[in-house]
Amino acid sequence: MSTPLVKLLDAPVALTWLDPVAAKIADAWRAALPRSVKDALHGVWLGHSLHAVLVLVPVGTWASAVVLDGIATAHQLAGGDEDVRRGVDDASGALVATGLVGAVPAAMAGLTDYADQHPEQKRVTLVHASANLAGIALFAASLVQRGRGRVGSARALALVAMAANSAGAALGSHLTYRWASQANHTQHVPHVTPSGWYPVARHDDLAEGSPVQVRVGETGVVLVRRGERVFALADVCSHLSGPLSGGEVVVEKGRDCIVCPWHQSTFALETGSVVHGPALSPQPVFDVRVVDGGVQVRLRELPGVASPPPVEGAVDDAA
Ligand code: FES
Known part of the structure; x- marks a missing residue:
């Protein structure tokens, strides 16, 4: 009330x-x-x-x-x-x-x-x-x-x-x-994303420079293939929760970036850092590995922030 x-x-x-x-x-x-x-x-x-x-x-x-x-x-x-x-x-x-x-x-x-x-x-x-x-x-x-x-x-x-x-x-x-203006809209990501590696896509199914949304538990993750590499960031934009998977992949200041479709915040794919605002907080980053042609991701931990334990679907660390 x-x-x-x-x-x-x-x-x-x-x-x-x-x-x-x-x-x-x-x-x-x-x-x-x-x-x-x-x-x-x-x-x-x-x-x-x-x-x-x-x-x-x-x-x-x-x-x-x-x-x-x-x-x-x-x-x-x-x-x-x-x-x-x-x-x-x-x-x-x-x-x-x-x-x-x-x-x-x-x-x-x-x-x-x-x-x-x-x-x-x-x-x-x-x-x-x-x-x-x-x-x-x-x-x-x-x-x-x-x-x-x-x-x-x-x-x-x-x-x-x-x-x-x-x-x-x-x-x-x-x-x-109350209205979360200029707040970080990805602060919750480490608290709701289960730890561990999760298979999310086939490498060959990812088209060059076309963002794709996958999920780890309840967390949306945007995958972007650049050549043989695949990058993964939290899909929800830190500015005001726009969907990065609906955005465009560009090269900005020599870095591969993704642009949020809502207000054009631009994030470096490798680090999640803000290249252009209005966003101020970096995007949570997922580590990516390719095992037998399958793309697996794991939320990159922030120092001092604990994620929930792995859930069903997690694969072995050494897989
Ligand atoms: S919601 Fe992404 S730039 Fe505003």
Whole structure:
């Protein structure tokens, strides 16, 4: 059962009338940026969401500014030294300005993630962004008032701005934790894939460069033949669970890769590493061997992650 808080945070999901404008914004942003810039803004180079890192600047500086505003107000009410009060207010203004500058790259990274979301995620993101834009406008107004020496209204505006940004932050975290945006959609694979080797195909039946889906237990695995070699990755895309077996095999940066059909995340077949986003997490890799013309696969273990024991159909390690 949903709590009142969750119902409130989920409310934007029902705003389907946002879809046409949401799609237009996403298409325009996607078309405006070269792929290298999109990869950089997703955080492919970092292996982590860049938006999640960059938002720390505005969130941290604005929260600190509001705290300083409280200190300045208390100091003023207590009849404290005016120079000290002015110094605290100046520091608060500097923090607000720093947050406004930091909000620009954070918003760009967020918009880039948004462009490759599911429609229901886009609706939540639009409301999240609207709350944050309201907060940005209010902090900017607060800074203007500070410049005019109207510290009372500057502090009040900053407080309201912080409330707007807090609502935006709540929706942003809900988007990740409830709606799994930018989460790793293959995290479960080692926990549900039985350990051991499994025969899954005949080598001669695999056509060059044509992805094929097979199964190990309940786990979908995509097989790709390149010459005499066969590669195997988890079929479910780490970005948003698209089927890699429906994708295209390409050579990218000198590596054999597979492209997800949903949002074109590109993974190296040999290592599962992300070559192009929006995915940030690598694909789980299966070891492959060919025994008497039969292709066998085994999930490559991650350090410290235990898989379930072998199930029916497993073959001997030395087979
Ligand atoms: S599901 Fe989005 S790129 Fe694969």
